[in-house]
Amino acid sequence: METKTMNIKVEKAKTSKIGQVDFDNLAFGNVFTDHMLVSNYKNGSWGVPEIVPYQPITLDPSAKIFHYGQSIFEGMKAYKDEKDAIWLFRPMDNCRRLNISAKRMAIPEIPEDYFMEGLKALLKLEKDWIPQTPGSSLYIRPFIFASGNGFHASPADEYMFIIAFAPSGAYFSGKVKVLIEEKYSRSANGGVGFAKAGGNYAGQFYPTQLAVDKGYNQVIWTDDNTHEYIEEAGAMNIFVRINDTLLTAPTSDRILDGITRKSILKIAENKGIAVEERKIAVSELIEAAKDGSLKEMFGAGTAAVISPISTFGFRDVDYDLPETPNSYAALFKKRITDIQYNRAEDNFGWRFKV
Amino acid sequence: METKTMNIKVEKAKTSKIGQVDFDNLAFGNVFTDHMLVSNYKNGSWGVPEIVPYQPITLDPSAKIFHYGQSIFEGMKAYKDEKDAIWLFRPMDNCRRLNISAKRMAIPEIPEDYFMEGLKALLKLEKDWIPQTPGSSLYIRPFIFASGNGFHASPADEYMFIIAFAPSGAYFSGKVKVLIEEKYSRSANGGVGFAKAGGNYAGQFYPTQLAVDKGYNQVIWTDDNTHEYIEEAGAMNIFVRINDTLLTAPTSDRILDGITRKSILKIAENKGIAVEERKIAVSELIEAAKDGSLKEMFGAGTAAVISPISTFGFRDVDYDLPETPNSYAALFKKRITDIQYNRAEDNFGWRFKV
Ligand SMILES: Cc1ncc(COP(=O)(O)O)c(C=O)c1O
Ligand SMILES: Cc1ncc(COP(=O)(O)O)c(C=O)c1O
Numbered sequence: 001m002e003t004k005t006m007n008i009k010v011e012k013a014k015t016s017k018i019g020q021v022d023f024d025n026l027a028f029g030n031v032f033t034d035h036m037l038v039s040n041y042k043n044g045s046w047g048v049p050e051i052v053p054y055q056p057i058t059l060d061p062s063a064k065i066f067h068y069g070q071s072i073f074e075g076m077k078a079y080k081d082e083k084d085a086i087w088l089f090r091p092m093d094n095c096r097r098l099n100i101s102a103k104r105m106a107i108p109e110i111p112e113d114y115f116m117e118g119l120k121a122l123l124k125l126e127k128d129w130i131p132q133t134p135g136s137s138l139y140i141r142p143f144i145f146a147s148g149n150g151f152h153a154s155p156a157d158e159y160m161f162i163i164a165f166a167p168s169g170a171y172f173s174g175k176v177k178v179l180i181e182e183k184y185s186r187s188a189n190g191g192v193g194f195a196k197a198g199g200n201y202a203g204q205f206y207p208t209q210l211a212v213d214k215g216y217n218q219v220i221w222t223d224d225n226t227h228e229y230i231e232e233a234g235a236m237n238i239f240v241r242i243n244d245t246l247l248t249a250p251t252s253d254r255i256l257d258g259i260t261r262k263s264i265l266k267i268a269e270n271k272g273i274a275v276e277e278r279k280i281a282v283s284e285l286i287e288a289a290k291d292g293s294l295k296e297m298f299g300a301g302t303a304a305v306i307s308p309i310s311t312f313g314f315r316d317v318d319y320d321l322p323e324t325p326n327s328y329a330a331l332f333k334k335r336i337t338d339i340q341y342n343r344a345e346d347n348f349g350w351r352f353k354v
Numbered sequence: 355m356e357t358k359t360m361n362i363k364v365e366k367a368k369t370s371k372i373g374q375v376d377f378d379n380l381a382f383g384n385v386f387t388d389h390m391l392v393s394n395y396k397n398g399s400w401g402v403p404e405i406v407p408y409q410p411i412t413l414d415p416s417a418k419i420f421h422y423g424q425s426i427f428e429g430m431k432a433y434k435d436e437k438d439a440i441w442l443f444r445p446m447d448n449c450r451r452l453n454i455s456a457k458r459m460a461i462p463e464i465p466e467d468y469f470m471e472g473l474k475a476l477l478k479l480e481k482d483w484i485p486q487t488p489g490s491s492l493y494i495r496p497f498i499f500a501s502g503n504g505f506h507a508s509p510a511d512e513y514m515f516i517i518a519f520a521p522s523g524a525y526f527s528g529k530v531k532v533l534i535e536e537k538y539s540r541s542a543n544g545g546v547g548f549a550k551a552g553g554n555y556a557g558q559f560y561p562t563q564l565a566v567d568k569g570y571n572q573v574i575w576t577d578d579n580t581h582e583y584i585e586e587a588g589a590m591n592i593f594v595r596i597n598d599t600l601l602t603a604p605t606s607d608r609i610l611d612g613i614t615r616k617s618i619l620k621i622a623e624n625k626g627i628a629v630e631e632r633k634i635a636v637s638e639l640i641e642a643a644k645d646g647s648l649k650e651m652f653g654a655g656t657a658a659v660i661s662p663i664s665t666f667g668f669r670d671v672d673y674d675l676p677e678t679p680n681s682y683a684a685l686f687k688k689r690i691t692d693i694q695y696n697r698a699e700d701n702f703g704w705r706f707k708v
Contacts, residue, residue, distance in 0.1 A: 027506075028505070028506050029416070029504050029505025029506045030416075030503070030504045030505070030506070032415070032416060036415060054415065055415075056412045056413060056414055056415070057412070057413055057414075057415055057417075057420075058410045058411070058412045059410060059411055059413070060410055060411075061386070061390060061408065061409075061410075061411055061516055061518050062383070062384075062386060062495075062518065062520075063411075065419060065420065065552075066411075066419065066425060066497060066499050066516075066552070067425070067427050067495070067497060067552055067555070068552050068553075068555035068556045068559075069423035069425060069551065069552030069553035069554070069555065069556045069557075070552075070555075070556035070559065071420060071421070071423060071556070073421050103560065104557075104560055105556050105557070105559065105560065106556070106559035106560040106563055139505060141416075141421070141505050143420060143421060145420050146556075149384070150383050150384045151382070151383025151384070151493060151495050151520050151522075152381075152382050152383045152384070152525075153555045153558075153588060153589050154559065154562075155559045155563070162415055162420075164415050164416065166416075166505050168505075171506075181544075183544055184544040184545070185542040185543055185544035185545050186542070186545075187542055187545070188539040188540070188541055188542035188543075188545060188578035189539055189542075189578045189579065190535075190537055190538040190539035190578055190581075191538075191539050191540075191541070191542060191545075191557060191578065192553075192556075192557045197423065197553065197556065197557065198419075198420070198421055198422050198423030198424075198552075198553060198556075199422075199423035199546075199551065199552060199553015199554065199556060199557065200423070200553065201421070201422035201423060201424075201507045202422045202423045202424035202425070202459050202460070202500075202546075202551065202552075202553060203423075203458075203459070203545060203546045203551065203553065204507075205422075205424065205459065205460035205508065205509045206457065206458055206459065206460040208508075209460055209509070224542035224543040224544055224545065224578065224579075225543065225578075225579045227544075234507060235507050
C-alpha cells in the first residue's frame with residue numbers, strides 16, 4: 001500500500017511526560033503520549049494534518065458533538081520488535097473502516113494519505129512510548145468528531161480529526177465471563193451498528209453495568225428482533241468452537257466488521273480448520289454446552305486481542321467452558337501476535353513497517 | 355410543582371451581544387444568549403449549578419464525549435406574554451425525561467431542583483432575549499455530556515450539565531414533505547430510541563440527507579424489523595387523521611415519548627376527538643390516501659410545534675395530503691400555543707410561570 005510522502009508540520013512539546021509513566025503497570029487507555037496529530041475540516045475540506053503537543057480541545061457549548069453524537073473512531077496498536085522496528089497490523093483496513101463509518105455518520109471522509117502519513121509521522125516521533133513489556137502495546141486512537149456549532153439537528157460544518165496514543169496494558173484482566181443479553185440491544189437493522197460510531201458504545205454502558213453487577217465482564221448482544229442469535233460483544237467479535245468447527249456470526253449492518261475477526265477467518269482457512277460464518281442460535285450454544293460439543297468461546301478485537309471466555313450466562317444459568325488443550329484461541333493468538341510483533345513470517349501481507 | 359429555592363451564583367458577562375441580534379430574522383439555534391448555567395459532576399456528585407458568561411468548553415482529547423457518544427439533551431421553549439411575564443410548558447416533564455435518558459445512557463441523574471431552579475434563574479437573567487416576534491421563541495437546550503477522560507469503553511467519571519438558550523425562528527420554513535424510510539432505521543428494540551441520546555440524532559443525518567437530496571424535509575422512520583409500521587420523524591412524533599379519527603404510534607423503547615404528543619392526546623380527549631394509539635401500517639396510509647379517507651398528517655414536537663405535512667413519499671411515489679378545512683393540526687396548534695403564550699385558559703396545569 002503506497003501513500004505519497006507529505007510534509008507534516010511538527011510543534012514539539014517543551015517537556016516529555018514519559019519519565020512519569022510506569023510501563024510495567026499500564027492500565028488501558030489512561031496515559032497519553034506527548035503529541036497528537038490534528039486536522040481540521042473547514043469550508044469543505046480537511047486541512048493538512050499537523051503534529052502538536054497533546055493538549056486540551058476548546059469548543060463552543062453548541063458544538064454538535066455535545067448534542068448529536070456525531071463522532072467516529074478507530075482502534076489500532078503499534079508493536080515494537082526486538083530490533084526496535086515499529087510495526088502496524090493492517091492499518092489501511094482501519095483507515096478504510098473509518099471512512100465507512102464516516103459516510104454512515106454524515107462525516108466527511110479523511111484522505112487516506114492524511115491518515116497514513118500522519119500516523120507514521122506521529123509514531124516515529126513517539127517511538128519511545130511503545131511499550132515492550134509483554135502484553136502491553138501502544139494503543140492508537142484515530143477519531144473524528146463534529147466541532148461545528150448549532151442546535152439544529154443536522155450535520156456539522158466543521159470537524160476535527162485527531163490521532164492520539166495511549167501506551168496500554170491488557171483490556172481484560174483475568175478470565176472473561178459474558179452474559180447473553182435478551183432485553184437490551186446494541187443495534188438496529190438499517191442502523192449504525194457496523195460503524196464505529198460513538199453512540200453505539202454509550203448505548204451499551206447501562207446494560208453492561210447491569211451485567212457487571214451480576215459478575216460478568218461483558219455482554220454478548222443478540223439480534224434486536226428475536227434475541228435468538230448471538231451477534232458480538234461490546235468491543236469484540238465472538239467465535240465459538242463446536243467440536244472442531246469454528247463458528248462466527250456473519251457481518252451485517254448491525255455488526256462491526258472486525259479486523260481481528262477477518263484475520264482469524266483467514267488463518268483458520270490457511271490451517272484447514274472448518275469454518276462456518278452463519279447465524280448462531282443461543283439454543284444451539286446451550287445444547288452444545290450440555291452435550292459437551294462446545295469446546296471454546298472467545299472474543300476477538302484489537303484491544304482485547306483474543307480473549308478466551310470462561311463462562312457464559314443466559315437466563316440466570318451459567319455455562320462453564322471446558323479447558324480445551326491445543327485451543328484454537330491459543331493458536332490464533334500466537335499466530336496473530338507473532339505476526340504483529342514480527343516474530344514469525346507473515347504470509348498474508350498484514351504487517352506494515354513504519 | 356414546588357422546588358426549593360436555591361442560591362445560584364452568577365458571574366455576569368462584561369458586555370451583552372443582544373444589540374447585534376436581528377430578532378426579526380432568526381434562524382433556528384445559531385444565536386446564543388450571554389450566559390449559561392453549568393454544573394459539574396465530580397467525585398460522585400453534581401455541584402451546585404452556577405451561571406457564567408456563555409463561553410467555550412475545554413476538554414482533554416480523551417474526554418469520553420469525543421469517543422463514546424455519552425450525551426443526552428432536552429429541548430424546551432420559553433414564551434413571553436403581552437405583559438412580559440415568562441412562561442414554560444410542562445418543564446418538569448423535560449426534567450424527568452432528561453433523567454430517564456440519563457439512566458439509559460449510564461449518566462448520573464441531575465437533581466430536579468438544580469434543573470428547575472437553575473433554569474428559572476437563567477431565564478430571569480436572560481429575559482430580554484425572549485423574542486416576541488410571532489413564530490419565534492427562546493429555545494432552551496439543557497444537555498449533559500461525558501467530560502471524564504479515558505479510552506476504555508466504559509462510563510465516564512465526570513460529566514457537565516449545561517443549559518444554554520438560543521432565540522430562534524421556525525424549525526421548518528414552509529411545507530413539510532416527508533419520506534417513509536424502508537432501508538435505514540432510527541432505533542432498535544431494546545435500544546436507546548426512547549432516550550434523547552446524542553447518537554440517535556447523528557445516526558439519522560445520512561439517511562435524512564439522502565431524503566433531502568430527493569426533495570423531502572424529513573424522514574418518517576419505520577420499525578427496524580418489518581419496516582411496515584410508521585414510528586416517528588427525526589425530531590417530531592407523527593399524527594395521522596383518517597376520516598375523523600386521530601392516530602399515532604404507541605410509544606415504545608424505540609420512540610421518544612414526546613411532550614407535544616401527549617399534550618395533543620389530552621386535548622383530543624378533551625375535545626371528544628376519537629383517538630387510536632396503535633401501530634399504523636404504511637399500507638393503511640397508502641390505502642387511505644388513495645380512497646380519500648386520509649385527511650391530515652402532521653408532526654408534533656417542541657422545536658417543530660405542529661407541522662402539517664403536505665406530502666409523504668414511499669417507494670418513489672408521492673402522496674399529497676388534501677387541504678382539510680378546520681384541520682386538527684390548526685386546532686391543536688392554536689390550543690397549545692394559546693396555552694404556551696398565556697392567551698387562553700389552561701385547564702391542564704401545563705403552563706408554568708417563571
Ligand atoms: C463493537 C466492536 N466489535 C468488534 C471489534 C473488533 O474489531 P477489530 O478486530 O477491528 O478491533 C471492535 C473494536 O475493536 C468493536 O468495537
Ligand atoms: C426523536 C424525537 N421525537 C419527538 C420529539 C418531540 O418531543 P417533544 O414534543 O417533547 O419536543 C423530539 C424532540 O423534540 C424528538 O427528538
